[in-house]
Amino acid sequence: MQRRHFLALTAATTLTTFSATPSLALNESSAKRLVNGLVGEINRVIASGKSANAMYSDFERILGRYGDMATIAQSTLGADGRNAPAATKRAYKKALQGYIARKYGKRFREFIGGEIEVRGVKRVKRYYEVNAVAKLRGQSPFALDFMVSDRSGKELFFDMKIEGVSLLLTERREIGALLDRKRGDIAALTADLKKMG
Template sequence: MPNNLMNRRSFAATALVGLTAIALPLPAFALTEDSAKQLVNSVVADITRVIESGKSEKAMLRDFQKIFVQYGDVPIMARYALGVEARSASSAQMRQFTKAFEGYISRKYGRRFREFIGGEVSVRNARKIKAGYEVRTSVKLRGSAPFEVTFLVSDKSGSGKFYNMFIEGVNLLLTERTEIGAMLDARKGNLNQLIKDLGKTG
């Protein structure tokens, strides 16, 4: 597969991880196969509405951040992305990192949503897994063959939210963890500096 197409798919799929808006709360006992599929359908529909809104990029990025917070289990994702450093981080540092991560993901992938114009995302099926449900979708962007994107949905935080995605088997949250780890290494392990810089990155 050409690198540019793989990069395009990776950004497109990760954008769906990182960004999602206004699903009904799903109590822990209420998460079912149907509600997990409904959540993913809502993610796709809300992102599409923002893309087609005609707003400025700045306004759309704000909307994408709201979507990410609503549908994504941001604290879980942020802790995973930070990796082992999360164990030694203070509560204040984790709050600050989570907020910086939220904005970073929204900006980084929100800017790539133009690639979804004219594309289609359809939910295929869902199955129970240990941590919740795996929801498989088929994504077709203009000029490319359909490819599979899988959402992992859980209600461990008290409501149904997605906490990871895979594109053609590639763990996108793990990819983000690797990138953030490299950022931290470049700052000689200074988490406070990473938090500061992450707030301006993406």
């Protein structure tokens, strides 16, 4: 329980930092442009007819290009990652990127025959929420939203919500539970993530 408490505290600090850090170049147009590029690439992969593994590889590349993986990785590790060696954190970030690409890539594969359409953007404190809708064949459209910040020095998304469910919060809970089972051993967690998703 203590580790999860620290994870929650660190996560809250991370999100507060997003709110407190002034944005330099980011604006509605640039946030929307980023997500349009992201969504365009996702739509091309969905329509490609590639195998599942090939799609997951493409999603991992897209995540690396458009996602703030350093922030996502640190947020999911929380206090356990703060003093970890740089090489350990790099290996974890790479494994996490592949894990997220596979896990959420399976959701995106459900979109085959459909598409994602960017609808609007709104400022939320010091970051932007870009709202999109996923249109699937034979199903009702649903919300797919991206939180965009330039805190890392580049315009990147640091969270995604599918039907209002946050990727960052979901992974923080799940990674926290996995890390608890590994008694805080990030290298062991990294090895497991490579096989999951």
